Amino acid sequence: MSSTNEDSLRLVTVERTGTGRFTATNARGGTIAFETGDGTAFTPVELLLAAIGGCTAADVDVSTSRHVEPAAFTVTVSGHKVSDEDGNRMTDLAVAFSVGFPAGAAGDRARAILPRAVAVSHDRLCTVSRTIEAGAPVAVSVEEA
Known part of the structure; x- marks a missing residue:
């Protein structure tokens, strides 16, 4: 049996930072940059x-x-x-x-x-x-x- 509540929620926000470039931010403030594949970022x-x-x-x-x-x-x-x-x-x-x-x-x-x-x-x-x-x-x- 599964349950969802405030403690089970995981959330990441993705913002566009440039053409084909994005930054994901978690609820704790950690970030990771990624892209569509033209550079070395994931x-x-x-x-x-x-x-x-x-x-x-x-x-x-x-x-x-x-x-x-x-x-x-x-x-x-x-x-x-x-x-x-x-x-x-x-x-x-x-x-x-x-x-x-x-x-x-x-x-x-x-x-x-x-x-x-x-x-x-x-x-x-x-x-x-x-x-x-x-x-x-x-x-x-x-x-x-």
Whole structure:
């Protein structure tokens, strides 16, 4: 059973800062600039991939780093942008973890729980990928500024 309330609300405001350039601001005042792809800033699709990777990385990090700090921790998220009769979208989304832990008992514990931590993040915890897989509808409206 799901519930929505003031505590469940997440909000980001996107403002145009120039031709093809935008800044997203969260409720805490953090900002991130992005663009349509002409420069080096992230595109909206790259931000989506980063959100998938960041969400699941955070889940897995909490589970594994309580045992030992990882020696290496990289998450690569990929997919193909396609355009067809159904419009533009991403397909073949994939998340790949490359994580190393130091030798020793703590590293062995972290290595042992890594596969389960990744699975639990994917199956239950990562809000971003869970929302994509569930196919949440997006309501769009227009108002005059």
